[in-house]
Amino acid sequence: MTKLTDAFKNKKAFIPFIAANDPDFEGTVNNVVALAKGGADIVEIGIPFSDPIADGPVIQAADIRALKADPDLPMDTIFDIVKAIRQQTDVPLVFLTYLNIVFQYGYEAFTARCEELGIYGLVIPDMPLEERGELEPAAKKHNVDLIPLVTPVSGDRIEKIAKAATGFIYVVSSLGVTGERSEFANDLSELVTRIRKVTDVPTAIGFGIHTPEQATEMAQIADGAIVGSACVNIVAEYGKQAPTKLLDYTKQMKKAVNAHPVR
Amino acid sequence: MTELNLNLNKNTTGRYGDYGGQYIPETLMNELDRMTKAYEHYKNDPEFKTELHDLLVDYANRPSLLYYAERMTKDLGGAQIYLKREDLNHTGAHKINNVIGQALLAKHMGKTRLIAETGAGQHGVATATIAAYFGMECEVFMGKKDTDRQKLNVYRMELLGAKVHPVTSGSMVLKDAINAALQDWTKRIDDTYYLMGSATGPHPYPLMVRDFQSVISQEAKTQLKEKTGKLPDMVVACVGGGSNAIGSFANFIDDPSVQLVGAEAAGKGVETELTAATVERGSNGIFHGMKSMFLQNKTGQINPVYSISAGLDYPGVGPEHAYLAKTGRAQYVGITDDEAVDAFEYIAKMEGIVAAIESCHAVAYVRKIAPKMRKDQIIVCTLSGRGDKDVASIAKYRGVDIDD
Known part of the structure; x- marks a missing residue:
């Protein structure tokens, strides 16, 4: 059992997301610490990418803000942000980014730094099952889970993906890119059931969740809920006051995911 | 003109040494797989090959001089x-060669909507053209900078019945148009075929585009x-x-x-x-x-x-x-x-x-x-x-x- 799997023990997990360096170094540290204080079970830190093809307008805008603040934004700055976060909280952290960022740093060096700083997993939307082989050896060596995505159109790929998963499985709520929505695919229960048949690795649903009601609904289907764009919106809207808002929001969402007893 | 040989290259794995692959969101993986299988099938299907040949000769005006x-x-x-x-x-332009091939494949796959990216507008125009020919819906993504410097082609596409989306994200050129087209495709896969214009992208696009070109x-x-x-x-x-x-x-x-x-x-x-x-x-x-x-x-x-x-x-x-x-x-x-x-x-x-x-x-x-x-x-x-x-x-x- 990995540290990420542990985060789902005896409870439903609430997993917020924010983009690194949005609005700046200090702000990111304060925001992640606030999310942890509010009760986040895992925090996803997005490493900004110039061309985030799986993301909708809100996260795209966050990436642009982060890269505008520091056009080069070296990976070492991101690792320094994590180091600063680690001085204040031991909340499980994962990175969400695109494979080119990891590739350029070097798979071995990247995962080694993740292990050193307590980044327990990587979510890489442009690395499907068939392409994870090149990163997997380094990730395994450094105890970094590669968190796969499963979608409502994964079909007969579901079992293959689930069997190879460690940490947790990111269940994509519906077609399209990230961003708030009011409707989700209607066969998510069936999808999660199929995953659970082949693995004990927990599942968390993401893409579009923003209200407590949705979080409650999704947490009844899966083992956790991931919220990205809604958190990013708070950061965009409240700037320096974002930590307080994020803390309140996390408390509310954490309560919402645990509104019903654990299966 | 002799029939186009679609089996010229024996390497159909989508890997070119260390290059190639399918680094694409999970949402699109099954669709790419369907596309790959359909292409592998139809490129050896006599009826498909005849249709392709006739279109290249009678519609595209091949052979070119x-x-x-x-x-x-x-x-x-x-x-x-x-x-x-x-x-x-x-x-x-040469773009017509590829769009005829891919649109024909899309038709055989049962698709009714074509989406495409375009830079100069040539691929967008070619896609809009073939969409009109096949009676398919067509939407073209084009960087805002390019819609501004290629107004004539924008109008041509519209004239051909396509909807052109100026893309305002990123640097507002071709790469951003591809991002937008991919994002649109992940929203709507069932009836939509993404007709990529260059020998780029995930397998099987580089293979298909090379074969058709x-x-x-x-x-x-x-x-x-x-x-x-x-x-x-x-x-x-x-x-x-x-x-x-x-x-x-x-x-x-x-x-x-x-x-x-x-x-x-x-x-x-x-x-x-x-x-x-x-x-x-x-x-x-x-x-x-x-x-x-x-x-x-x-x-x-x-x-x-x-x-x-x-x-x-x-x-x-x-x-x-x-x-x-x-x-x-x-x-x-x-x-x-x-x-x-x-x-x-x-x-x-x-x-x-x-x-x-x-x-x-x-x-x-x-x-x-x-x-x-x-x-x-x-x-x-x-x-x-x-x-x-x-x-x-x-x-x-x-x-x-x-x-x-």
Whole structure:
């Protein structure tokens, strides 16, 4: 059992997301610490990418803000942000980014730094099952889970993906890119059931969740809920006051995911 | 015209050495798999092949001419220059070759909606054209910067019944249009076929685009043999993502005596930031579904790129080009805006051909290399498109104000 799997023990997990360096170094540290204080079970830190093809307008805008603040934004700055976060909280952290960022740093060096700083997993939307082989050896060596995505159109790929998963499985709520929505695919229960048949690795649903009601609904289907764009919106809207808002929001969402007893 | 050989390359794995692959969101993986299987099936289906052949001949106006550029040859005083006239195809560029093939595949897959990205607008126009022909819905994504500098093509697409979306994210050019098209596709897969225009992206696109564009070199090889009984000594084509170049190279890759040269857009110069010369200035990376070569910074952020040519300012090349470059089978050379514009004017005056500014990057290289070659040597240069669309911007480049 990995540290990420542990985060789902005896409870439903609430997993917020924010983009690194949005609005700046200090702000990111304060925001992640606030999310942890509010009760986040895992925090996803997005490493900004110039061309985030799986993301909708809100996260795209966050990436642009982060890269505008520091056009080069070296990976070492991101690792320094994590180091600063680690001085204040031991909340499980994962990175969400695109494979080119990891590739350029070097798979071995990247995962080694993740292990050193307590980044327990990587979510890489442009690395499907068939392409994870090149990163997997380094990730395994450094105890970094590669968190796969499963979608409502994964079909007969579901079992293959689930069997190879460690940490947790990111269940994509519906077609399209990230961003708030009011409707989700209607066969998510069936999808999660199929995953659970082949693995004990927990599942968390993401893409579009923003209200407590949705979080409650999704947490009844899966083992956790991931919220990205809604958190990013708070950061965009409240700037320096974002930590307080994020803390309140996390408390509310954490309560919402645990509104019903654990299966 | 003989039927197009869609089994030219035996490597159908989508891997070109270290390059290629399918680095794409999970949502699209099953669809890419369906597409791959459909293509593997239909490329050997006699009915599909007949339909493709008939469309290439009767609709696209193939075979295109292989034209001996006598005045240019005399003027440059070296190698004999033959121009493969893709500019004479229906819609005015090589792009039609690929869209006919892929749209036919889409039709057989039961798709009713085509989406596409476009840079200069040539691929968008070609897609809109074939969508009109097949009675399919069509939406084209085009960077806002490109919709502004290629207004004529935007209107052409609309005239053909397509909806054009100006893309305002990122640097608002071709790469951003591809992002937007991919994002749209993940929202709507069932009835939608993403018709990628260049030899880029995840497998099977680089393979399909190469196969459908290989009609260029299949014809050129036969035509040159008929005219001279020889193979060319050199094939030159411009490279953005690399679709006309890979099509121009395909049938000569196994002929080691034929030198293959891709002319990249150097913009203001290969050494400047304002360039799109991916092979010369770029490095290995993973983007837009493929492992290939890209212009990027040390962290892996994709660089904004620049060229006067909207069709060449893409920060990557197709994976097979990266492979041909790495193995040394093909050479890639940077041509600046100035050189391309000079070539635009040169070929107009010398041969009476207004060629696309993209193609003029290849012409510019021919002007440099032909005088250094022997008179018994032969260059085949692909004119990938016609230049009507560029007249206004070339005038502007020269400081002439005309109404466009």
